[in-house]
Amino acid sequence: MNRVVTFLAVCAALLTTAAATQAAFAQSTLSGDKTDLIRHNCSTIQTTLQQLRVSDAGLRTDRGQLYENISTRLMTPLNIRIASDRLDGLELGSIALKYNNQLELYREKYREYERALTRTIQASCSSEIEAFYERLSTARDLRGELHEATNELIDLLKEYRAEFEDFASKNGGDK
Amino acid sequence: MSEEELVIEAKRLGHWQQHKFMVLVGLAIAVALVLTSISLWLYNSSGASQLDLSRPGYEQAREQAAQTNGLTSFPSSGALDSEALNEFRRLFDERLEEATAIDAFSGDVLSDKALGIDDSE
Numbered sequence A: 001m002n003r004v005v006t007f008l009a010v011c012a013a014l015l016t017t018a019a020a021t022q023a024a025f026a027q028s029t030l031s032g033d034k035t036d037l038i039r040h041n042c043s044t045i046q047t048t049l050q051q052l053r054v055s056d057a058g059l060r061t062d063r064g065q066l067y068e069n070i071s072t073r074l075m076t077p078l079n080i081r082i083a084s085d086r087l088d089g090l091e092l093g094s095i096a097l098k099y100n101n102q103l104e105l106y107r108e109k110y111r112e113y114e115r116a117l118t119r120t121i122q123a124s125c126s127s128e129i130e131a132f133y134e135r136l137s138t139a140r141d142l143r144g145e146l147h148e149a150t151n152e153l154i155d156l157l158k159e160y161r162a163e164f165e166d167f168a169s170k171n172g173g174d175k
Numbered sequence B: 001m002s003e004e005e006l007v008i009e010a011k012r013l014g015h016w017q018q019h020k021f022m023v024l025v026g027l028a029i030a031v032a033l034v035l036t037s038i039s040l041w042l043y044n045s046s047g048a049s050q051l052d053l054s055r056p057g058y059e060q061a062r063e064q065a066a067q068t069n070g071l072t073s074f075p076s077s078g079a080l081d082s083e084a085l086n087e088f089r090r091l092f093d094e095r096l097e098e099a100t101a102i103d104a105f106s107g108d109v110l111s112d113k114a115l116g117i118d119d120s121e
Helices: A002-028 A032-040 A042-084 A090-122 A129-170 B003-012 B020-045 B059-066 B084-103
Strands: none
Touching: A032 A042, A032 A129, A042 A129, A042 B059, A042 B084, A090 A129, A090 B020, A090 B084
């Protein structure tokens, strides 16, 4: 019986030590000043993040519609006409395919970013400061990736435009 | 069939048979709950919820999106002559200009400085 009690006591001590070490490590990632700033500006930060989420949703819809329309209403019809006229539009088709793949990546990146931002808003910046800041960092990184995905889309549009000019010059289009 | 016979008949019925109407209502509610849960799961997991601007608090974003509808399509049939190529060039340039006008999701709006939590100042 005594052995069981001793064993349980040792386990409890080990668990307590591990938890304390982890908490100490977590606390050490944020300076005291930053912790105070987060706690002090908590309501302002939460309002800013909520406003950002709303404006980003509008931006996502607006840009998403534009990017998708360029693909479905401009690139695809042109590629269809090139194919039906039996012209060489292989490169244009290839860029359009890359663009569509990138568009899917853009959607996925937005989904990830939006989830991360929502999780950040859900975390309490007054009582769970460590967790809040960690989620904020994740959302920040994902926003960067989303921005990169958007830039890639724009680059592909420019590439398509340049390739179109090349195609037009070979097929009697004025500049 | 007289009233007495009906009472005897009812007594012969089992527990479930006596309450079959309530069981039917209960099953209908259970099925509705299951289907609603599946719908909500799909709504959230598919990412549709993130694009749904009809949610409360998204009025501003809704108005912004409503203004950006309408885009002329390039016809997918017809000869690809000089006129058609020029038309495509015009349409594409308009859209490209629109796409590059905004540096979407840029800036460091989530930075410590922007959120007022930069302790290095």
